[in-house]
Amino acid sequence: MTKDIIHERIEARRTELVALTRSIWENPELGLEETESAELLADRLAADGFSVERGVGGMETAFVASYGEGDPTIGILGEYDALPGLSQTVSTTREPVEEGGPGHGCGHNLFGVGSLGAAIAVKDAIEADELDGTIRYYGCPAEETLVGKVYMARAGVFDDLDAALTWHPSHVSAPWKGRSLAMNSIEYQFDGQSAHAADSPESGRSSLDAIELMNMGAEFMREHVSDAARIHYTITDGGGAPNVVPAEASVWYFVRAPSRKEVERITAWLDDVAEGATLMTQTSFERRFLTGCYDYMASDTLSDVLLANMRELGSIDYSDADREFAAGLKQTLSDETVESRLSDLPEGRREAAAGRALYSEPMESFDEGTVMSGSTDVADVSWITPVAQFWGASWPVGTPSHSWQAVAANGDFGAKSAIYAAKVLGGTAYDLFDDPSLLEAAAAELEERRPHQYVSPLPESAEPPTDVDVN
Structure with a gap:
């Protein structure tokens, strides 16, 4: 078996996966209210032979789906919550589907499905005796309120992982190595x-x-x-x-x-x-x-494997029609917004991206050694097990997250980035199953960097807040 079979299995499911991204996009649900989105993903995994534990961490919309047995155990994280007030049609003008309604301005409709595609492809390989071990899909609600993974971590669901992989939609493609707050x-x-x-x-x-x-x-x-x-x-x-x-x-x-x-x-x-x-x-x-x-700590070892898989795949296969629509969306952004979003890129990449509507060529990490001004609950997982994640180019160049332009892209051409992400995550998981030395190196790296073992920041009395809208 070669890694190409992972990619082929994902490609064979392209139509189904794209349809899933659209289904979640058309029914945006806020954190801890993602009843239909979580059920859609969990039921799909159960139908493919995964054992599914629902309601983990005291949250009805959190679940863990597992397939296989024994070591190593690799986790793939998925998200599916939307944002309040960002309802938007697939259009180059501000046009809500529902005035004041929620929308997928961070691309979690793509996020959860891309991760699911990877998990199913790896499951197929385990089922066919091409790989040995356990693959898990983590259905993580309420990322926007920094709730889901924190309460799941307190419940211990990540404790026996050898590594975790994930991604996030963005306007460029690169491994995420920067710290967070x-x-x-x-x-x-x-x-x-x-x-x-x-x-x-x-x-x-x-x-x-x-x-x-x-x-x-x-x-x-x-x-x-x-x-x-x-x-x-x-x-x-x-x-x-x-x-x-x-x-x-x-x-x-x-x-x-x-x-x-x-x-x-x-x-x-x-x-x-x-x-x-x-x-x-x-x-x-x-x-x-x-x-x-906590603050996020990327695994350099695993991030380098992600980048190798991104480079192996090359650019996302956007069409001329995709680029035309993206160009229309980009025109609605101010020059200041685009320049600000591009300011973190290396000079050569910044110049190349500036004149493009879509820039999906994979690049080396541009945030290594920096501390981003935001926070993420992926950080808590990164203190428990080695974690790597990457940005996937799902939006027009310069598009900020939590914007109506991102919502429009996520309901249209952004679906292709979910297929790309599934292949990157699936291929990376294949490499980790195939070469145990990578997991050993990642574990040693985490042990050296982590100043102490993970202790949940949550008081024992804390319960998942169901009345909080956004972070």
């Missing part, structure tokens, strides 16, 4: 005493005052945290009528930093600020920990 997501709920704000304000104790004082304290903290740290907040409940002292109010905070240790230090300080605000206002507060994640 660790993060905590916490809601602070303050309680005071209501009163008539004009007739008897002395009888009231304002929870909104407490929040405003807490936010002011957070502003003064900024000078004393690292430049890479981030503190964001929004008042989610500030009271009702102006003439009623608000007895209840809440504020939602994100704390991000390059390491869990720094996130935890800043969070502890923020808790002190909240306590101080209650002392100043004679109120009280409760702290609701929504989620938290």
Whole structure:
């Protein structure tokens, strides 16, 4: 058997896989509400002989599908949640399918299906006695809220993996080697005493005052945290009528930093600020920990295998019609947006991509040694087992994620990137099954880089939040 058979098996399923991407795109579901999307993928894997465990990590839309037995055990991660307010038709003008409705602005309709195609192709190889071991597909909900994999990790579903592979739609194709920011997501709920704000304000104790004082304290903290740290907040409940002292109010905070240790230090300080605000206002507060994640650590060993497979496949097979539609979408982006998106690329690649509507040639990692300003729950998996992931060119050059232009692309030509991703992931998994020394090197690399074993950032009492829309 050669790796080409993996690619051939995926190609034979192209029509079915493209249809799956469209089905999920046409029915966008928010995090922890992806009932139909999760069922569609889980049922497809079950029909192909996978044993499927549903509802893992306390989440109805999380599942693990396994095939095979014994070592090695390779996991492939899939996602399928959408974003609020990004409903969009396949069009070069802003035209929602449903005003204010959700849409797949991050390409998770492609993501979950591409990973599924890879897992099934590897399963076929195991079933035919061409490979030995276990392949797993992880149905990971609520990535946009940084919930799914964190709660799955706490449940231990990744603990026996020898490696995990994944990908993500983007505007270029390259392995992702950069670090990400660790993060905590916490809601602070303050309680005071209501009163008539004009007739008897002395009888009231304002929870909104407490929040405003807490936010002011957070502003003064900024000078004393690292430049890479981030503190964001929004008042989610500030009271009702102006003439009623608000007895209840809440504020939602994100704390991000390059390491869990720094996130935890800043969070502890923020808790002190909240306590101080209650002392100043004679109120009280409760702290609701929504989620938290680690910083991502890419496996160089596995990332290099991914890149070799990307180069072996070459560019994604976009047609002239695809490029024409992509060019129309690109024209709706500002020059500043495109330039900003291209600024991270090496100069030669930047110049080559700038004049193109689609740039799908695989390139070397352009983010190695950097720390991205966002967070990902793939990071938690990367602290448990070696992980590699790559960006796949699914959108016009310069397109930002979480944009209506990305939604339009994900419902059209972006489906071809899912087929490409399936071949890259399937081919990489084949290499890992075929050459155990790669897994040994990746395990040694993780052991050397990881300062301590993974400990879940979630308090024991934390439950998957079903009322949070976006990260």
